[in-house]
Amino acid sequence: MINSLLGVVLVVVAVFCVPLALIEKQSIVNAAEDRVDAAAVRVLGLVENRLAAGEPVTGEKFAAQVTDGSFVTVDIPGQPLIAAGRPVDGPALTATEEGASGETVTVQQSREDVDHEIGNMLLLLGVVALLAVQAAVALAVWQAKRLARPLTELAETAERLGSGDPRPRDRRYGVPELDRIAEVLDVSAVRIARMLTAERRLAADASHQLRTPLTALSMRLEEITALAEEPDTVKEEATIALQQVERLTDVVQRLLTNQRDPASPTAVTFDLDEVLKQQVEEWSAPLRAAGRRLLMEGMRGTTVVGTPGTVAQVMATLIENSLMHGGGDITLRVRRTGSSVVAEVQDEGPGVPPELGNRVFERAVSGRNSTGIGLAVARDLAEADGARLELLSLRPPVFALFLGSGRDEDAVEPRR
Structure with missing residues (x-):
């Protein structure tokens, strides 16, 4: 805005001041030339009057008509040249008049006064132009601040909405366009707040309602475990099912806690081997039924930072994905890269189609008939x-979960 307004003012100054300066300069020169011509006419009138009266013509008779910086000469036929004033050095304005008796009067005026007057005129125009530019800059700065402050506040409001703070500001700025944007942001903030409240209420209600059937199921499984003395397989399966229910109950409880207090931290330091071994136990039977195996490789005794239930869910999703879409043995591999611990899931299947690539993580994108x-x-x-x-790799397919490293002193070298 400052540049635009300053550019407009400079154009206006150039369009008006330059022609005005040229016109004023020519007017000053013309006025000076008219004064010189008038002086020549007056001197010629004095000379003719003296000649008509038969009186002698000398320089003293018309010296009063000679101003500072002027030089007058009178040439009368048959008489010496008569002069008055000091000869002009440098550029001069000259006027010549001839009388009826052949006498010639020449008046010269120095251009110093004219040039000085022109300089004053240009200085005055320059001062006016400079004041106009300064006024334009001051006005542009004021207007820019007046418009920039609301835009900055609107940007902060939009940033707060994006960061999850949907409180409306209810501020207006007296500019229709900006007030319209502020109104839209406030309406959006109210709508987002309602949506977030509804989603949190739904998640809290769902978590709360799930706790009761999970508790009942857990009690029934504990009863089955206590009563099932023979065969051992029933007791083993009931124990595994009970562990899964307990894990699911923990996830639901954590979800409910997070809904009540979103800032509550859940990350802890835990043994990654325990989570992976649990996955091996849970998925060995389905994989065995499909004629496949689940293997573990890499580092052991590695501690990581995170939520055990979340890591277990992610690893279960990757194993299930390999079971449904992959082929051959599935390998769980643990390795270290920099300050992270990487848990990889790899199978021997055809891999991920090249046209999908990382789009497999987008919702509703699937290489086969799945959700x-x-x-x-x-x-x-x-x-x-x-x-x-x-x-990490399309063929063979390798999915990697990067986790923060915990204590490293218990980790051992990779082994198969």
Whole structure:
């Protein structure tokens, strides 16, 4: 805005001041030339009057008509040249008049006074132009601040909405366009607040309603475990089912806690081997039924920072994805890269189609007949827990969960 207004003022100054300066300069020169011509006419009148009266013509008779910086000469036929004043050095304005008796009067005026007057005129125009530019800059700065402050506040409001703070500001600025934007942001803030409240209420209600049936199921499984003495397989399966229910109950409880207090921290330091071993136990039977195996490789005794339930859910999603879409043995591999611990899931299947690539993490994107939300949910869970889920290789397919490293002194070298 400052540049635009300053540019407009400069154009106006150039369009008006330059022609005005030229016109004023010519007017000053013309006025000076008219004064010289008038002086020549007056001197010629005095000379003719003296000649008509038969009186002698001398320089003293018309010296009063000679101003400072002027030089007058009178040439009368048959007489010496008569002069008055000091000859002009340099550029001069000259006027010549001839009388009826052949006498010639020449008046010269120095251009110093004319040039000085022109300089004063140009200085005055320059001062006026400078004042106009300064006034324009001051006005532009004031107007820019007047418009920039509301825009800055509107940007802060939009940033707060994006960061999850949907409180409306209810501020207006007296500019219709800006007030319209502020009104739209306030309406959006109210709408977002209602949506967030409804979603949190729904999640809290769902979590609360799930706790009762899970508790009942857990009690029934504990009863089955206590009564099932023979065969051992029933007791083992009931124990595994009870562990899964307990894990699910923990997830629901954590979800309910987070809804009540979103700032409550859930990350802890835990043994990654325990989570992976749990996955091996849970998925060995389905994989065995499909004629496949679940293997563990890499580092052991590694501690990581995160939420055990979340990591277990992400790893279960990756194993299930390999079971449904992959082939051959599934390998769980643990390795270290920099300050992170990486848990990889790899199978021997055909891999991820090249046209999909990392789009497999997008919702509703699936290479086969599936919902297309499993990997998307897994990535969201990982990011919410401070981890990162990536696709490292298309063929063979390798999905990697990057976790923060915990205590390292118990970790051992990679082994198969």
